[in-house]
Amino acid sequence: MYDLYIGDRLFSSWSLRGWLLLQKFNIPHKVHMTGLYSGTMAADLAPLAPARFVPTLRTSHGTVVGETLAIAETLAEENPQAGIWPEDLAQRATARWLCSEMASGFAALRGECSMQLRHVWQGFEVSDAVQKDLDRLAQLWAHARKLSKTQTPWLFGAYSAADVFFAPVAARIIGYGLPVSDEDRAYCEALIAEPEMLAWREEALKISYDPMPYDLDLPHSDWPV
Numbered sequence: 001m002y003d004l005y006i007g008d009r010l011f012s013s014w015s016l017r018g019w020l021l022l023q024k025f026n027i028p029h030k031v032h033m034t035g036l037y038s039g040t041m042a043a044d045l046a047p048l049a050p051a052r053f054v055p056t057l058r059t060s061h062g063t064v065v066g067e068t069l070a071i072a073e074t075l076a077e078e079n080p081q082a083g084i085w086p087e088d089l090a091q092r093a094t095a096r097w098l099c100s101e102m103a104s105g106f107a108a109l110r111g112e113c114s115m116q117l118r119h120v121w122q123g124f125e126v127s128d129a130v131q132k133d134l135d136r137l138a139q140l141w142a143h144a145r146k147l148s149k150t151q152t153p154w155l156f157g158a159y160s161a162a163d164v165f166f167a168p169v170a171a172r173i174i175g176y177g178l179p180v181s182d183e184d185r186a187y188c189e190a191l192i193a194e195p196e197m198l199a200w201r202e203e204a205l206k207i208s209y210d211p212m213p214y215d216l217d218l219p220h221s222d223w224p225v
């Protein structure tokens with residue numbers, strides 16, 4: 001049994017990644033909430049020092065692991081049957097590359113389009129920097145599909161850690177109505193329609209906020225799922 005410490009589901013994209021790594025691959029775990037927006041996160045994570053951010057994982061033997069990519073690798077090592085990474089060597093290496101670039105890059109997309117799962121903003125203006133990130137996403141996703149020759153919605157045939165890492169990206173693309181190709185939008189729609197994503201959003205919407213973080217003075221429409 002693993003212990004996973006997460007932040008507010010409605011906004012915490014990295015928490016979503018950590019949870020999907022456990023939930024999608026049927027790895028037993030217990031979720032612990034921290035006060036990401038109530039100001040208690042530091043105290044909540046104090047017993048897991050030197051961890052500072054969510055998600056943080058504590059393994060069954062007590063090892064504390066921070067950073068989502070490290071969590072993915074730890075879970076894959078300890079649960080080799082789970083299929084977290086693609087079986088094919090080239091695809092596995094490429095999936096790790098894509099996850100690593102997602103973890104360290106795309107600053108404009110993450111900074112200007114904070115993940116929110118409430119609704120779809122209408123009329124959001126895409127900056128040049130965000131467009132550059134979207135263009136890079138399209139390039140990486142096309143490379144993965146070409147390499148894997150996938151016939152499924154997922155980048156490497158079977159759902160993998162790469163799809164986990166891009167699930168919050170999909171929520172951003174959908175939630176801000178960002179311009180992507182029909183193929184990439186279909187991928188995003190498939191990601192947010194997964195039962196686990198629906199369950200995560202359902203839990204997220206149970207919490208109310210005043211004021212609402214990341215609110216915009218824009219009209220909006222209903223979430224598509």
